[in-house]
Amino acid sequence: MTITLNGSELTVEKLVAIARFNEKVELAPEALERIKVCRAMLEEKLANKEIMYGTNTGIGEFSEKILNDEQVKEFQKYLIYNHAAGIGDPAPIEHVRAALAGRINVHAHGNSGCRPEITLTLVEMLNKGVTPVVCQKGSVGASGDLAPMAQAALLLMGEGEAFYNGERLSGHDAMERAGIPIPGLQARDGLAAINGSNLLTAMSAIHIYDMERFLKQAEIAAAMSIEALLGNMKPYNSKLHELRGFKGAITSAKNIATLVEGSDLTTGKMKTKVQDAYSMRSTPQVIGTARDAVAYARSQVEIELNGVGDNPIFVPELKLTLTGANFQGSPVALPMDMAGIAITMVCVLSERRLNRLTNPALSQGLPDFLAHEPGFYSGLMLSQYTADHLIVEQRILSTPASIQSIPAAADQEDFVSMGMNTALKNGQILDNAYGVLGIEFMAAAQALDFREFTPGKGSLKAREVIRRHVDHLEVDRPLYNDHNKMKALVKSNEILEEVEKTIGNLG
Incomplete structure (x- = not known):
């Protein structure tokens, strides 16, 4: 189903559908009209020689440099050239597709001043599968993601590189094969294509989507481990958490209680401890805290996805040009730093249950x-070592990037968000998290195999899915294959999908 981009209704789910699942997009007719009205205002101001940053002036430290008419025509080309200054491997295609969708949604407000051809070309690139090759590193998250977005904007001039139909081609060849006319750049067009935190926001939206599913799987793994450890089930009564009032903890407790429904441990017939260790009975509070952190990050990211992140910003109804810093990535970087920390925290808890x-x-x-x-065989002794390695790396990566500003552009840009660093390290944190949780799942399944009681319906289904991929450890074998299979299984969300088919959707 085609997703309409109108500047105000782009959600995390819609962005993932565009970026990961190649959903088609269209620009809302009213958005196209807004873009045309704004462009007409800008051209009128240009004709009247009104000074406008980045249009007929230089940028950054050169913002006081006034350009003549001939320079205005050529400036956008050189702006894109000198800003396409990233480094490193290409960003994943889904990240770049999401960034293009986010940029289209910014333009849809009609406050960016570019020609409609620029926005419509980005729409065609998404729909025809032309994805710019963009270096992962180089953005400081203000003035937006300049380096990667400039690399993407090279295609608007028929330059740069792109992925198309599984090939890495020159930008000109990719656009030609896809049948997309090259619009070129005129006054303002280049800056309007790059001046926002679109790539770090796009990456953050995709990470939130994956984090939310990871946290549900963390609850499934916790339920399995708690059952295998003969846990007291009272800490998962939602009434306990309602009395405190944190939404995430209430949801987490309800999910765990649902997962263990049908377990012999819920009948009161089996002997359990009066109180279990914190790594068991604090699980709803800890995962709930992570849920709340990720929910806050989602709210901030979705505001950014639907806001006007640009500079300058044109207000046609007031005939006004405003310069400011709506490209600043801090509103996304800070909550996403917290979201990454939350995932690491949940993994620390997971490892403590693995230890038990x-x-x-x-x-x-x-x-x-x-x-x-035991003694002749070592079982899963070394699996804990692997989890510990991953967690230490996660702890290092959990150092906030949003406080790491280094001034740029001769101190004209003397505070930057470093939000791209946040986005990059969150990807690494998540990658490690899949491994840590996969190892807990493997251990919990092994432990439940030794127990002679009936686990909950959710735990049973999860163990069944795990056994499709990893066999019970009867005799010692090299475990790296099992670890990698479990990591891939967690990343795929197969356990979550199968469990939800059995017990209903988790909160």
């Missing part, structure tokens, strides 16, 4: 390290 599953002093009678012949 494998530690004979804490495992409630499970075999040492979940091995069939």
Whole structure:
């Protein structure tokens, strides 16, 4: 189903549909009209020699340099050239597609001043599968993601590189093969294509989508481990959490209670401790905290996706040109730093449950390290080592980037968000998180195999899915294959999808 971009209704889910699942897009007719009205105002101001930043002036430290008519025509080309200054491997195609969709949605407000041809060309690029090759590194998150967005804007001049039909081509060849006319750049067009935090926001939206699904899987893994450790089920009564009032914890407790429905542990017939360790009974509070952090980050990202991130900004109804800093990435960078920290925190908790599953002093009678012949076999002893490595790396990556400003452009840009660093490290944090949770899932399934009671319906289904990919560990074997399979399984969301088919959607 085609997604209409009108400047105000772009959600995380819609962006993922465009970026990851190649949904078609269209520009709302009223948005196209707004773009035309704004462009007419800009051209009138140009004809009247009104000074407008980045249109008939230089940029950054050169903003006081006034351009003559001939320079105005050529300036946008050189602006894109000198800003296409990134470094490193190409960004994933889904990240760049999401950034293009976000930029179209900015233009849809009719405050950017570019020609309609620029926005409509970006729409065609998305719909025909032409994705600019964009270096991952080089943006400081203000004035927006200049380096990567400039690399993307090279295609508007028939330059740069692009991925098309699985090939990496010159930008000119990709546009020609796709049948997309090259619009070229006129006054204001180049800056309007690049001056916003669109790539870091796009990446953050995709990360939020994946984080939310990760947290649901963390609750499934927790339910399995808690059952395997003969947990007391009282801490997962939603009434307990309603009395405190945190929305995330209430949801998390309800989910865990739903996952363990049908378990012999819920009947009161089996002996359990009066109180379990924090890594078990604090699970709703901890995952709930992460849920609340990610929910806040979502709210900020969706505001940015539907806002006017540009400079200058034109207000046609007031015949007004406003310069400011709506490209500043801090509104996204700070909450996304927190979201990354939240995922790391949940992984630390996961590893502590893994420790209890494998530690004979804490495992409630499970075999040492979940091995069939402890001492001769080591079971999952080394799996914990691997989880620990991943978590230490996550802790290092959880240092906030949003406080790491280094001044740029001769101190004209003397505070920058570093939001691209946040986005890049959140991708690494998530990648490690899939590994940590995959190892807990593997250990929980192994532990439940040793128990002689009926687990909850959710736990049973999760174990069944795990066993499609990784066999029970009867005798020691190299575990790296199992770890990588489990990491891929968590990333795929197959466990979540199958469990939700069985017990209904988790909150």
